[in-house]
Amino acid sequence: MDFRGTDLISIADLSKEAIYEVLDVAREMTPIARGEMMDERLKGKVLATLFFEPSTRTRLSFESATQRLGGRVLSFGMPEATSITKGETLADTVRMVEAYSDILVLRHPQEGAARLAAEFSEKPVINAGDGAGQHPTQTLLDLFTIWDEKEVIEGIRVVLLGDLKYGRTVHSLAYALALLGAELTLVAPPTLQMPREIVDLVRELGREPKQVEDPREAIKDADVLYVTRIQKERFPDPQEYLKVAGSYRIDLPLLRDGRKDLIIMHPLPRVKEIAPEVDRTPHALYFRQAFNGVPVRMALLSLILGA
Amino acid sequence: MKELKVTPIKNGTVIDHITTGMALKVLKILGIGENIASTVSVVIHVPSAKKSWKDILKVEDRELSPREVDKIALIAPDATINIIRNYSVAEKYRVQVPDVARAILQCANPSCITNSDEPLETEFLVKSKDPLRVRCKYCERELEDIASNLL
Numbered sequence: 155m156d157f158r159g160t161d162l163i164s165i166a167d168l169s170k171e172a173i174y175e176v177l178d179v180a181r182e183m184t185p186i187a188r189g190e191m192m193d194e195r196l197k198g199k200v201l202a203t204l205f206f207e208p209s210t211r212t213r214l215s216f217e218s219a220t221q222r223l224g225g226r227v228l229s230f231g232m233p234e235a236t237s238i239t240k241g242e243t244l245a246d247t248v249r250m251v252e253a254y255s256d257i258l259v260l261r262h263p264q265e266g267a268a269r270l271a272a273e274f275s276e277k278p279v280i281n282a283g284d285g286a287g288q289h290p291t292q293t294l295l296d297l298f299t300i301w302d303e304k305e306v307i308e309g310i311r312v313v314l315l316g317d318l319k320y321g322r323t324v325h326s327l328a329y330a331l332a333l334l335g336a337e338l339t340l341v342a343p344p345t346l347q348m349p350r351e352i353v354d355l356v357r358e359l360g361r362e363p364k365q366v367e368d369p370r371e372a373i374k375d376a377d378v379l380y381v382t383r384i385q386k387e388r389f390p391d392p393q394e395y396l397k398v399a400g401s402y403r404i405d406l407p408l409l410r411d412g413r414k415d416l417i418i419m420h421p422l423p424r425v426k427e428i429a430p431e432v433d434r435t436p437h438a439l440y441f442r443q444a445f446n447g448v449p450v451r452m453a454l455l456s457l458i459l460g461a
Numbered sequence: 462m463k464e465l466k467v468t469p470i471k472n473g474t475v476i477d478h479i480t481t482g483m484a485l486k487v488l489k490i491l492g493i494g495e496n497i498a499s500t501v502s503v504v505i506h507v508p509s510a511k512k513s514w515k516d517i518l519k520v521e522d523r524e525l526s527p528r529e530v531d532k533i534a535l536i537a538p539d540a541t542i543n544i545i546r547n548y549s550v551a552e553k554y555r556v557q558v559p560d561v562a563r564a565i566l567q568c569a570n571p572s573c574i575t576n577s578d579e580p581l582e583t584e585f586l587v588k589s590k591d592p593l594r595v596r597c598k599y600c601e602r603e604l605e606d607i608a609s610n611l612l
Contacts, residue, residue: 164601243579266574266599270581285572287600351603 157457161272161279165290165326170333173297179453180298180446186222187448195461196225202255203229204247204271205282206262211422212282212291215447216259223452223461228255245274252277257459260284278458286322292421293326295450297334299443300378303417308335313372315341316382316402316427318348323421324382325352328363332356338363341372343398346388369402373412379404379437380419381427405429409437419443467502473521475543476533481506483537484516486608490532491520499523511539532565534558536608538593558590566595567610573600583612 155172162168168176185191201220205213217227228251244267251258252275260271261282268281268288283289301307312331314324318340328348331338338356340348340363348363356363366372373379381404389395403426404418420428420440432438455461479487484505488494493501499521509515516537524544525533533540534556544552564582568575575583575597585595585604596603604610 166601244574244577245580262574264572264574264577265570265602266597269599270574270579273581284574285600 157454158460159278160458161268161281162290162454162458163268163272163279163281164288165293165330167290173294173330173334176294176450176453176457177298177301179457180294180449181302183449183452183456187219187445187452189222193222194224195456196220196223196459199225199257199455199459199461200255201225201227201455202251202258203227203282204251204258204260204262205229206260206267207283209261209282211444211447212261212289215444216280216282216451218448219451219455222448223456225455244270248274248279257455280454280458283322286320288326289322290326291447291451291454292323293330294454295443295446296323296327296380296419296421297330298450299419299439299446300336300417302446303439304377307331309337310377311337311339311375312378312380313339313341313366313369313376314348314380314382315369315372315404317346317384317388318342318382319346320385320388321382321421324380325349327380328352329355329359332359332361332363335361337361339372339376340365341367341369341402343384343402346384369404370408370411373408373416376412376416378417378419379412381424382421383423383425383427399426403427403429404432406431406435409435412437467504467517467519469548470500470502470519470521470545471548473499473519473523473545474525475545476518476520476537477515477541477543478509478511478537478539479516479518479533480537480539481509481512481514481516483608484518486536486611487516487518487533487540490529490536490611491523491525493520515539528565530556531559531562532611535562535565535593535595535611538590558587558593560587561585562587562595565612566604566607567612568597568600568602569604569606569610570597570600570602573597573602575599 265285265287272279502519504517584598
């Protein structure tokens with residue numbers, strides 16, 4: 155796929171081949187992301203970040219990715235300090251910022267905001283999360299983490315566990331994993347099950363996700379365990395929350411039933427879903443996953459800017 | 462006894478084969494309310510040769526715009542439009558569900574960007590025509606209740 159000048163709004167914009175192209179380039183970028191090699195292919199390029207919502211990992215890793223490749227970053231502090239508070243539309247903000255930069259990265263609380271930005275901007279737009287909607291660069295870094303560790307994605311067994319209803323990362327990830335031929339097992343409390351729409355999408359790709367209640371049962375033959383945060387505010391009754399959160403907690407006794415090469419991922423921040431003692435086991439991949447945001451975003455910037 | 466107590470019209474439009482129960486919504490699409498100058502006949506729940514039941518609308522002195530026809534197609538995909546001139550059918554065609562519904566539907570997702578004050582038109586991609594399923598181009602959510610979200 156020729157990425158030059160294209161927008162990245164939704165993971166569904168990318169074919170299987172295009173996804174693997176990003177993963178290949180991300181692997182080449184890894185030593186540069188670690189600072190072991192120098193590269194200045196984005197020299198003279200300016201990336202504008204428009205973050206209308208707080209973010210730590212996504213924003214920092216986009217900035218790190220740009221600077222590791224010799225580019226510069228332009229951003230505003232808090233949205234309160236801009237003309238947004240004067241009632242400026244997103245469309246106008248985008249038209250202004252594109253005049254100052256070569257590529258735009260947008261995070262916005264409203265779904266579809268990135269699609270709108272792409273329509274008003276001549277410069278490429280990367281969606282860094284729009285409300286409960288899409289967050290394609292997170293999906294790509296999740297895929298990269300699995301592929302980099304397991305060498306393949308087709309045929310591997312992935313368990314998605316936790317809040318599968320509201321967690322936006324798992325929706326795009328479930329779609330992308332199905333597209334690449336992984337086998338999915340879904341484990342969620344009854345009130346936080348994967349939406350029917352997403353399960354239908356997975357089925358349209360020819361995959362039948364397994365639904366399992368018991369986490370212990372689910373991880374038995376899994377290659378990857380992807381854990382998401384169960385948010386307290388989703389439960390009207392705090393007792394119910396404690397009960398659910400307790401039964402979905404990943405700890406050492408639970409992992410005894412798992413494979414030796416099982417990898418555990420989490421989009422972070424985690425609260426109590428994974429016990430800290432798990433961090434010291436070879437299963438824990440979530441911090442490497444967070445680092446992988448940098449090479450994956452370097453790959454995208456390099457491909458889109460044709461550098 | 463005559464089955465339909467509705468007289469033929471001289472000039473205007475007859476919308477036939479409306480999905481039964483949708484006639485009042487079609488009236489709304491046409492903006493027919495209290496202030497009307499011409500005769501409008503509404504026939505609800507009559508036997509149909511194609512499907513078991515249908516609704517019919519006869520609107521005198523009025524021909525429909527393409528936008529109105531597109532909207533009707535979304536709630537009554539089997540409807541036929543008969544344009545009557547001087548008591549005879551001058552034109553007859555079946556409505557067609559468009560591939561893309563532009564500026565005729567509103568997204569039901571309150572946090573969709575199309576529901577904020579941005580300079581854009583809504584756009585829904587038709588995923589399936591039978592049964593009709595549409596998806597917002599912006600927030601990518603499927604619209605559950607199409608009839609209630611017509612603009």
